[in-house]
Amino acid sequence: MPSAEDMIRQLVEGQEAVVRTARNLPDYGSRQRRADRRPLFTQRMQTHEKIAWMLRVMLAYSCPASER
Numbered sequence: 001m002p003s004a005e006d007m008i009r010q011l012v013e014g015q016e017a018v019v020r021t022a023r024n025l026p027d028y029g030s031r032q033r034r035a036d037r038r039p040l041f042t043q044r045m046q047t048h049e050k051i052a053w054m055l056r057v058m059l060a061y062s063c064p065a066s067e068r
Helices: 004-023 032-062
Strands: none
Touching: 004 032
16 A cells, blocks of 8 residues: 555646646637636636645655655
8 A cells, every 4th residue: 555645646646637638628718608617617727736736735744855
């Protein structure tokens, strides 16, 4: 079983992958009928970025610098 730090690293990688994938999607706000989805999409992206940041902070405080 992986250590807690390893599991957090995996979560960070997953959150960052979601953000990378979302950034490569076409601009859904460019079409009028999908314009109402743009705020939701932006909010979801910001949430994944924030979660990744919080997990990186957790790693910074729980792991020695040599393990990061």
